[in-house]
Amino acid sequence: MTQQISDVVRYEGAEYDLLPAEPWPFDPSRNGLHPVPINTACHAGFFCEYAVRSGLFVLETLAIGWGKRRPPPFNGRRAVKDKEGGYHVYSGLDLHLRYTGSITVGKGRLWPFISYWRSDAPPYQMVLKLDFSKGRLTSITDISNLLEILKLKDEDKYEDE
Secondary structure (H helix, E strand, O other): OOOOOOOEEEEOOEEEEEOOOOOOOOOHHHHOOOOOOOOOOOOOOEEEEEEEEOOEEEEEEEEEOOOOOOOOOEOOEOOEEOOOOOOEEEOOOOEEOOOOEEEEEEEEEOOOOOOOOEOOEOOEEEEEEEEEEOOEEEEEEEOHHHHHHHHHHHHHHHHOO
8 A cells, every 4th residue: 555645733843744533633525625536645635734823723734636627715715736746735724623632643753664553553753642622722642652662562572472
């Protein structure tokens, strides 16, 4: 399977990859935009750049596969076609998302790429859990050390076999 394009979350001056979340923070189809997958690196047909600014969770950029026509305006912005990737990109959205739930973000991907990835121990040096209520950041938990323990336990399990 092709490695998928990651959504990005900017937090306290750093960029993190957004790890799988339920519910997903933003769904274009709930906003009248229906993405079309245009390559195997993005099965969803879209990817996003988010930020946490002044305690608010915001959508900054949406890149969406649309086909040949130009997508409609969204949040007062028009999409510009990215000539390299073929996506239509909405920039400067600054859309406050009223997301309630937790997201997990990772920074410092362990490389070379780890083909084996447990959802409870993603391959990143730093992992944070961010909790939101109606788009407001309510708590931050650094779970990097906990994940390191899980990874070590996993390694021990395989060494014993």
